[in-house]
Amino acid sequence: MLQISTCGPRVCQSISRRTLLQAGGAGLFGLTLPGLLRAEANSAAVDSPGRAKRVLFLFMFGGPSQLETFDLKPHAPDKIRGPYLPIASRTPGLLISEKLPRLAAMSDKFSIVRTISHEYNDHSGGAHYMQTGHRWPIAPGGGFNATPQDWPSFGSVCDYVDKQAGRPIADVPRYAVLPNSLGYIQTYSSRLVRPGEYAGWLGRGFDPITTVVDKRDAKDNPYFRPCVDDELTYELGGLVSPEAITLDRLSRRRSLLEQFDEQRREADRSSLSAYDQFQQRALALVTSERTRRALDVRQEPAEVRDRYGRNLFGQSVLVARRLLEAGSRFVTVHWDAPDGYSWDSHINSKDVGDHLLPGMDKTVSAVIEDLEQRGMLDETLVVSVGEMGRTPLANANWGRNHWSTLFPALLAGGGIAKGGLVGESDRNAEYAATPPHSPDDVGATIFEALGINPEHRVHDRQNRPVPISEGQPIRALFA
Secondary structure: OOOEEOOOOOEOOOEOHHHHHHHHHHHHHOOOHHHHHHHHHOOOOEOOOOOOOEEEEEEEOOOOOHHHOOOOOOOOOHHHHOOOOEEEOOOOOOEEEOOOHHHHHOHHHEEEEEEEOOOOOOHHHHHHHHHHOOOOOOOOOOOOOOOOOOOOOHHHHHHHHHHHOOOOOOOOOOEEEEOOOOOOOOOOOOOOOOOOOOOHHHOHHHOOEEEEOOOOOOOOOOOOOOOOHHHOOOEEOOOOOOOOOOHHHHHHHHHHHHOOHHHHOOOOHHHHHHHHHHHHHHHHHHOOHHHHHHOOHHHOOHHHHHHHOOOHHHHHHHHHHHHHHHOOOEEEEEEOOOOOOOOOOOOOHHHHHHHHHHHHHHHHHHHHHHHHHOOOHHHEEEEEEEOOEEOOOOOOOOOOOEEOOOEEEEEEOOOEOOOOEEOOEOOOOOOEOOOOEOHHHHHHHHHHHHOEOOOOEEEOOOOOEEEOOOOOOOHHHEO
């Protein structure tokens, strides 16, 4: 059975020596070691209230270039510095791309870490690492899709910790992913299920509630164009439209799900129980008035929707803000790659300047500003990051290849310093000149902001105690 245990000097990495001694003596008074184990299993993993009550995780899949965002090198050689000019920001020492003017004008509201680094120079491994804080069990380049052996995502761990702590479940998803599962909208011969956002070995009961917003056709990129309301349905996992819910239709949907019983009997009991738990939660949420209202972006004034951007990313981030405001704990929004490239700018570098950077600038600045105006920013941690950076040396078309050795992250709210700048790179933004920070550290920072001890252990399927994070919080980020 999964449990979270407190930390300290360990015997077998689980129970402290002091606890064992206490258990030996306590048995004389009717409290046995099994009783202490049960008490520990029921203990909360939250050591302090934390500044953040909720997290908005903006994942730029494909890898934005450090040299085109927050680590410009105007004195580097032509083939390295890139086509965009640097502009000053409100943060001393921080040059920002001319394609990010809104973020430059409000850099005193967020912090930048310029030295995120890891060795997974492929998208699936990087996506897993960046969303879980743990290395993928599959070697770099060895696979594309999520597996049951994957590490649980930050959102899944938060969901689990909340359940263990006895926090009540609101009638909105505690952990949600928008607008689709990562890979769902990508154009390949088969639909991909990219790793990173799921609960993995923690169990399907802690998978995110995921919405579905499809593209018009194989060549469509809804991140690059305005989306009309008819396509922004944000159905929950494809179960049923938020607008067309009726008891009769829901009953028919439930019957369809029951048709999978024969295949599901082949699964082991624990997996089946988790699957049932997940389905029950999804069915409950799809009938929730609060959830349906939060997913209805049409409830927002036109000027607010315009400010976020009418493309799929902008409207999805706005829906994410609505979910967080309604009570969700952790919401991830993917900027996916419907064209197979997007932020993975090997050859389509023109899109970086025409769509990607302007879209990120508009939406990320909008949500930070909006959260602040609503009095939510201090209690909402915003993280915007990709799974890698890009090679300093550009190719003939100003495209850049994979470079997980160095890339930036933007963090705001939730106790994060305003106008902070962490880390220095070398002269070509190729390697970190100061000690780099790993995705493990990003995860520890998220947990620290939420008041969750990053050193707490979760028992995996083999009942081995493993830490929810192997990193250290980036202390320089905290105000």
